[in-house]
Amino acid sequence: MGQPSTLEYTPLPERAQKIVEKFMPDEEKIKRETASFAHVKPRPGDKEGDTEELDGQVFTHHFVSAPGDHEVVQWHYVETGRADGEVVVFLHGIPDAWYQWHHQMASLAATHRCIAVDLKGYGQSEKGAGDYRHEGAAGQLYSMLQTIGLQKFNLVTHDRGTVQGDYIVADHPDSVTRYLRGEQHLYHFNPLVAPQGDIFRDAPWTGIMENPTEFVVWVHNWVSGKKPIPTHEMERIIQEFSHPGITRAVPRYFNSSTFRQEWLQRRNRLLEAWRCPVLIMQGYDSKSQPREFYEKARDYIPNAERVTVQYIPGGHFWTLESPAETTDAIRKFLQGEI
16 A cells, blocks of 8 residues: 655745745746747658758757557657767657757767657657656657667667666666766656646647647746757757647656656655766756755765766756757766766
């Protein structure tokens, strides 16, 4: 018989408490910025083998079906870099897709084989009904990585992709060489900095995700830092969140689990199961992830080979706000320099 958990939420630092008091974005600003992106049209879907050039590097689109939901789940992933290089797998957050990592992938392409996946429900991956618990989706994602032949890989994650990464690292420790974990609650948690759980759970009824442009603008106004993301990149983010079915699929995650349940899983099982070297990457000015919560990460991940904490300049979306600094942290950790 289950019992209520006795774990207590961590009080917010004074600095974070002041941020929470003025947490939600300005609605008038959202309206203005949404109107400024009215020209953005949905991007046509890709086909197997399609290529595009970003940051001077060729990216190739792939589609594969792998075991899941008692049949198969279709996945979209994008690859660049050396075919014989050490593998780095990238997982994005919300409201993103594989494109979130294109700067880092292009920079590492000379030395590594870089693969970025659209999570189930996002981008051009599967959006049908099925298992949208993060643990279940992570198991299906791992099956996909095995299907394309990845036996050992480095895992780099951000936000909601990190939730699934946590399960992959815990459940398949022999497959993950290093875990570079970004922008997600770890040991400490306080629901005051996570109102989006309830907001996104009700998305099918409130319609908050129905207009992809408005939703992307809303999220970025809420948790971005002071460094602006280039307009053409914001346009592509909007396009990647505009593929058919996303606005119905993504809320399933928030109806299948809660931020509290994720936190309890980490505290009760996942953190102590991690064995590989772990890099904790957090935005220095992240509004929803107080940096003070990560200072003693070594204590929270007792069995990892080593644990390093790196604060990246910017807010929540530091992969695009500070791409060079993000790449530098990833490269140094992969090379054992930090």
